[in-house]
Amino acid sequence: MYYNIHNELIFKITSTNRKCIFPKLNYPFHPYVCKKQDNLDFVLNIGEFRPQVSNRNAISVDYNFYFDEDYLYIKDFEGRLGRYHWELEIQGLDGKSPLTINFNSKLPHHVRYLYPDLPAQLIVLRPLLYHLFSMKRCLFLHAGAVEKDGESIVLIGRSGSCKTSIIMDLVRKYGWNLMSDEHALIKGFHAYPFQFSFIEDLVNYGIDHLKDENYSSIHKIRFLAGMANEGSNLEERPLSRMGGVPIKALYILTSTNAKKVTINKVTSTSLLHKMFINNLCEWGSIDSTISISSGRFIEYMQMYSYPFPGNIFVQGWIRHKEVIESLLEKVPAYLVELPASYDQSFIEQWFTDIDESYS
Amino acid sequence: MYREDVFFNIHNLVKFRVHCPKYSASNLMLGNPLSKYKYYKEEDKNQEADFEVDVRKISVPKNKWHCHSSGKNYYGENYLFCKGYNFKLVNWDIEIENLNKIDDGPVKITVFGDPLSLRWISNLIDFFIHKQLVDRDAALVHAAGVLSANGAIMYSGRSGCGKTTLISNALESGLLLLGDNYVILKDGLMKNFIGSMSIYWHNLSETLSEKISTTDYMRLQLGSIVTKATARKVKLSTQINLGDLYPDKITNDKPFTKGFVVFSGIQTREVGVTEIQDKAFATQILQNQQCEFLVLSRLFYDYSYYYQQNGYTNQWQTYYDILMKNISSAEKYRLDLPYILDKKAIHDMFDLFTRGD
Numbered sequence: 155m156y157y158n159i160h161n162e163l164i165f166k167i168t169s170t171n172r173k174c175i176f177p178k179l180n181y182p183f184h185p186y187v188c189k190k191q192d193n194l195d196f197v198l199n200i201g202e203f204r205p206q207v208s209n210r211n212a213i214s215v216d217y218n219f220y221f222d223e224d225y226l227y228i229k230d231f232e233g234r235l236g237r238y239h240w241e242l243e244i245q246g247l248d249g250k251s252p253l254t255i256n257f258n259s260k261l262p263h264h265v266r267y268l269y270p271d272l273p274a275q276l277i278v279l280r281p282l283l284y285h286l287f288s289m290k291r292c293l294f295l296h297a298g299a300v301e302k303d304g305e306s307i308v309l310i311g312r313s314g315s316c317k318t319s320i321i322m323d324l325v326r327k328y329g330w331n332l333m334s335d336e337h338a339l340i341k342g343f344h345a346y347p348f349q350f351s352f353i354e355d356l357v358n359y360g361i362d363h364l365k366d367e368n369y370s371s372i373h374k375i376r377f378l379a380g381m382a383n384e385g386s387n388l389e390e391r392p393l394s395r396m397g398g399v400p401i402k403a404l405y406i407l408t409s410t411n412a413k414k415v416t417i418n419k420v421t422s423t424s425l426l427h428k429m430f431i432n433n434l435c436e437w438g439s440i441d442s443t444i445s446i447s448s449g450r451f452i453e454y455m456q457m458y459s460y461p462f463p464g465n466i467f468v469q470g471w472i473r474h475k476e477v478i479e480s481l482l483e484k485v486p487a488y489l490v491e492l493p494a495s496y497d498q499s500f501i502e503q504w505f506t507d508i509d510e511s512y513s
Numbered sequence: 514m515y516r517e518d519v520f521f522n523i524h525n526l527v528k529f530r531v532h533c534p535k536y537s538a539s540n541l542m543l544g545n546p547l548s549k550y551k552y553y554k555e556e557d558k559n560q561e562a563d564f565e566v567d568v569r570k571i572s573v574p575k576n577k578w579h580c581h582s583s584g585k586n587y588y589g590e591n592y593l594f595c596k597g598y599n600f601k602l603v604n605w606d607i608e609i610e611n612l613n614k615i616d617d618g619p620v621k622i623t624v625f626g627d628p629l630s631l632r633w634i635s636n637l638i639d640f641f642i643h644k645q646l647v648d649r650d651a652a653l654v655h656a657a658g659v660l661s662a663n664g665a666i667m668y669s670g671r672s673g674c675g676k677t678t679l680i681s682n683a684l685e686s687g688l689l690l691l692g693d694n695y696v697i698l699k700d701g702l703m704k705n706f707i708g709s710m711s712i713y714w715h716n717l718s719e720t721l722s723e724k725i726s727t728t729d730y731m732r733l734q735l736g737s738i739v740t741k742a743t744a745r746k747v748k749l750s751t752q753i754n755l756g757d758l759y760p761d762k763i764t765n766d767k768p769f770t771k772g773f774v775v776f777s778g779i780q781t782r783e784v785g786v787t788e789i790q791d792k793a794f795a796t797q798i799l800q801n802q803q804c805e806f807l808v809l810s811r812l813f814y815d816y817s818y819y820y821q822q823n824g825y826t827n828q829w830q831t832y833y834d835i836l837m838k839n840i841s842s843a844e845k846y847r848l849d850l851p852y853i854l855d856k857k858a859i860h861d862m863f864d865l866f867t868r869g870d
Contacts (some may be wrong), residue, residue, distance in 0.1 A: 408580050410580050410583055460801055
């Protein structure tokens with residue numbers, strides 16, 4: 155299938171075509187499906203492949219990593235006693251030609267039937283997108299974004315910082331529109347809506363049925379059942395075609411042991427660091443769906459920069475900082491310290507403060 | 514009674530104390546991870562340590578935290594707590610008090626995990642040794658070190674590049690040792706760091722097999738059976754301590770004269786040498802060191818989200834500067850080796866070391 159994300163990235167994923175129970179999980183980029191395209195940024199092939207490693211004079215690092223100048227081949231595993239095994243091959247790491255990524259994995263049975271292609275997209279695709287977007291001077295942040303009256307705000311925070319609860323309340327009570335919950339795409343000074351997998355649906359479900367982001371098991375089952383019921387026709391799902399919305403402010407949420415909400419305007423250097431680390435850590439954390447740490451890709455890049463420290467592709471991670479810097483020059487940013495347990499009164503307190511600071 | 518309390522002193526640069534259970538199933542099978550530092554063990558325990566490692570259960574964070582994320586990480590200005598830290602095969606509960614040494618006294622690290630993940634505890638200790646050395650204007654380098662006629666030689670590379678092969682052959686040809694997995698650089702001198710060498714069945718040379726104990730010999734055999742049975746997916750190495758086996762072959766404080774960064778190419782047939790500049794050499798060593806400490810780095814990256822000004826994520830520039838100071842007078846090479854080291858390659862390699870040009 156071909157995908158086009160806001161005309162910035164165009165790519166193709168060929169999958170194993172096995173039947174799966176949760177297509178939404180298996181095809182997390184389904185809102186961006188498009189017709190056949192020519193100028194592809196990369197191709198991801200999921201399924202068995204024959205590695206080219208024996209034809210190249212690759213450098214072997216730590217037994218399971220093989221690196222050449224524009225090439226890498228990796229065998230790795232994860233989970234207790236290595237339940238997940240995978241091999242990954244990337245060609246075209248010279249930063250000029252389109253990438254070809256081959257990924258093959260051995261999975262536990264339940265994953266194979268529920269969402270066979272998901273591991274590939276979590277281990278490789280999501281961190282890769284973050285990287286490729288920054289090569290195109292876009293920002294792909296681990297953040298939520300909401301829109302109201304043609305302006306948007308972006309909420310950045312590590313997991314557990316009540317980001318989702320706040321977004322839910324903003325939508326429910328204050329008339330904001332959800333743009334994204336986990337992945338904010340920013341180009342210039344505009345935020346673009348971004349849907350990944352079922353995350354935005356889950357938030358919408360929460361807005362209708364729940365008080366905060368703590369889903370009880372009954373609600374989880376109801377949500378999953380609803381998702382499985384929708385069937386496998388991905389085309390019919392509504393997709394928000396909203397364009398870019400100017401960003402009014404960035405908020406960095408931190409949950410602390412304080413009793414009260416405090417808001418401070420912060421300098422761009424400390425913010426730059428926070429936004430960078432937030433992405434690095436978030437896509438390095440354990441994914442709860444399949445308990446694979448998707449940050450392995452960042453580890454691979456670190457390993458790759460050992461024999462090839464000057465590689466353009468690896469250097470691209472640094473360019474990410476430049477993009478953040480240019481954004482921070484124009485958009486005001488605030489550090490918000492929240493008490494550890496979420497309370498709806500936060501928002502009132504917070505937004506009265508914000509209104510004062512704007513006026 | 515069932516716990517031991519050991520004190521280590523590495524060249525008066527790093528002093529640390531470890532409390533841990535004396536007996537555990539994984540120690541019996543795979544050897545005690547602490548035996549790695551045996552060479553630096555000190556009988557006098559009433560000294561001030563730079564850091565203390567305690568292996569015991571942890572329940573809840575102490576009231577020293579200010580920020581928290583995902584309900585399992587709690588961070589303060591001088592404090593870190595993480596329940597269920599999960600990375601690779603590591604699964605730890607970890608608590609660090611006096612993290613940035615704002616209070617007096619040692620950094621206190623408490624860690625608990627399942628037996629398999631406690632195998633990684635020596636990586637944790639190595640990381641804190643590394644940090645302590647950076648504070649003392651010295652650098653820990655992931656490399657093997659031997660002494661030739663002209664001075665100390667450093668042989669740096671990721672695992673699988675032949676460090677162990679080098680050491681076992683150096684012993685055969687009578688060279689003196691400075692380190693098998695790490696060496697310490699300070700003021701242009703190479704100080705020894707004798708740890709335990711992870712060896713596999715195929716590393717076992719004749720002189721070694723005469724020296725090692727029966728238990729280690731059994732462990733090696735067990736390891737080779739497991740490796741074969743799992744089609745090389747699980748590799749169990751055996752730790753042997755060279756300080757025990759060859760106490761008379763260890764030397765210290767020798768001027769650093771030659772450095773090699775080693776890459777093994779799977780299509781390389783001949784040994785290739787290229788001279789490289791200071792910057793390139795230091796960058797390779799730095800990258801190697803960062804790769805070596807990936808397990809804990811992730812946790813400290815997360816910590817630096819909340820407290821950017823900490824000594825752990827900001828140490829790498831200092832480390833690089835220390836390296837640059839120490840390597841300027843040495844000869845530096847990039848060495849390309851075949852993936853499988855045959856006798857000829859090893860001979861060529863030794864030729865390079867002992868050549869006095």
